Amino acid sequence: MPEDVWSEQDTTPSAVEEAFRRLLFERHAADAAYAPARVLNLVVVVDREWRGEIANRLERVGRYHASRTILCTVEPGRTTMDARVSMEYADDPAPGAPAVMHEGAELRIGPQHLRALDTVVDPILVQGLITMVWSPHGHDEAVDSLLRLSHVVLLDSVEELDVRAALGRVEQLAQRVYIVDLAWLRSTPWRERVCATFDPPQWRGELRRISGVTVRHRPESLSSAALFCGWLASRLGWRADALTYVRDHHEGRLRARHGAVAVRLEPNEQQHVPGLAGVTIETASGMSISLDRGPGGLSARRVDPKGREWRWTVLGASRGETGILGEGVRQALLRDPTYRPALDAAAAMVA
């Protein structure tokens, strides 16, 4: 995709903002069909040495590209700010149709900029749009600084090794801003399918008889498993108590109105992609439902109280990690009221 570019060393936020305006004006003057996307500001804070990996991930989100992306690359020892502003546009717009432009700025900054990053970013944001912040390499002070400008913080709670600390930090942020957690989004197909499994009226009553939940997950994705269980607990009114770490897994009993629910979060070494590997839900009446990753979707298995067994595939293509990130960007425009209660329950379970 062609792009118009402006760059300057030792520059200022005002100069960057002016560059955006000038590039926009010039492109529009060249062809009135060009119009800037006006959906979302995305501010990304990354370590300079890992900049390429994050930039590649952002490139691949396809149509879920933010309108204006501000990539702040943090370079140890740097004291001044360099900037590169780019305006990407379609090469050959269809006659008579608008051509959407996407704007990007890369700001090369030093660690001392992070505490007051809001003063750098503020003049560069498109006013009136939702602003989302993503800081995949930590830099909590930058995120804290940007909170006053942000409507949404994008994060991935599986990236922290210490799940308790990760969920604690997310809870803290969630007090002030809406959170889009990639770990939660990875569990979406599982939540949808469990919901659908119990949706037929004849099965719905079984939700009140759930006696056991086993969640299989990639070893590093404990937070996804905890969030999934937290979702069930919060939606079904179970009291979320701390689970115990036994040998290689977490287990415990949550209190529901109808009795105890045995919960087990089980790492699966065979699972190579982040997220869940499988879910089994058992009910007191002897029914059991399992969902596991399989070709073409989720492999489902249902056993009824008489021991009869059915297997089928719940169709759906994997979105991959790129798709998950794109979905995360898209979720900035939506609000999921079930995440916070699920997060609170998950945090209680891994406390």
Added chain:
Amino acid sequence: MATAVAEQPNPLTEGLERLPVHPTSLVIFGATGDLSHRKLVPALYNLAHDGSLPERFNLIGVSRSEKAHEDYRADMREAIQKFSRTPPDPDVLEKLLENAKYIPGLFDDDAAYAKVASALDEYDQEAGIVFNRIFYLSTAPEFFPVIVEKLGTARLQHCEHAETRVVIEKPFGRDLASARELNRRVLEVFDESQVFRIDHYLGKETVQNIMAFRFANTMFEPIWNRNTIDHVQITAAEDIGIGTRAGYYDQAGALRDLIQNHMLELLANVGMEPPAGFPADKVRDEKVKVIESIQPPRVEDVPKTAVRGQYASGVVGGEPVPGYLEEKGVREDSKTETYAALRLEVSNWRWAGVPFYLRTGKRLARKVTEIAIQLKPVPYLAFQAQGSLGVQPNELVLMVQPDEGVTVSLSAKIPGARMRIRPVNMEFHYGTSFLSASPEAYERLILDAMRGDATLFTRNDEVDALWRVVDPVLQYWQETDDPVPQYPAGSQGPEEANALLRDAAQWRPL
């Protein structure tokens, strides 16, 4: 097999974008036809790819040609690979089709329906649940009543512990009498709540956006009436000819093809009152009220309120193109209209006296579908002495395709020392303001039918009301010996259409 119990809300649905859809078996009649290949099966694949199909789903194809299950699956695989908007994932594709069945048979043959019943029962037995059943009629329209009656004979119109629905493609009738007859025959077998008359146009996001635009914004309601609006123009213009559709088009014509359904539905969306809620019948009640408020012309008044035309040879995109009568498959003496324009009035308090101009045509200057709301001029123009010739009444244009969005024309001062005014546009394009791509209309509508949400489907009284508006026009055009006005391909349409416009109104240039 589990039995139904009293329904209680599912607490897991909150917050989910994709709500659960009951396990469904879909039977497509006309499974080897063009619509099935190009639209229906690719739409099913895309739903499967996105994880939007019911957690358990079965597909049965029924058609006249002899074919083995494997051959049907191979055909569908090829159709998906060719027409799906998403590149197919081989595993999803394989799983979608692995249990698909094909039943060859004539649509009036009881044996075919017995096989359908048996295949549906087999799916239920294998799964240990009762699937909802949808019969999708994607055949030539003359088979609609036949299939419906045979479904009734085979007792397939109901299923204990599950919902049964029938989806009927357009055209729903050829005129008022045939539509009523078809409705009568369909409703002898199915209850209205089971009937989903599909008009894919209503599944388009931009059509649904008309309601969002009107009812989710305060600023338009105060001007949305006869006090401020001078007239409304609804245009569905195409630059292409009839292509390979001569067989259908020469029997139908522009009035039946677009005005009777799509364009009157657009009018209903513009003219309706805000519904009390968005359950299907609340929305459809309001649409029906508007359509029923349109005074159909008396047959003898048709020449004053409707104009038809037929394209002659001309130039489109720099290339010479043949006239309609020279198109392959068109009768030499055909009087079928390729252009139709109507002036309609909605007789209610909101719209009395406001003309609604509708026009559609093939081989016009440009492809565009839009609704233009022309406001009345300002009552007094103080700047007239300073050279304000460019001042035009405000116009609000809802663009449906190809460029989806909204344009408002305003008057603004030309920079300079003098108070000179000219019109400028304030534009909003959906493409610049949302991250998501619109799903195909068929994906939305198939899923709605599986969910039992009939909001975007046409109800029987709506069909009746739609036909009542155009029936006198059809009757007059069929009976008159007047020649059909010709217009050059690539033009704005026949000159005669200008006579429909009242006062100073002009057709918007294409």
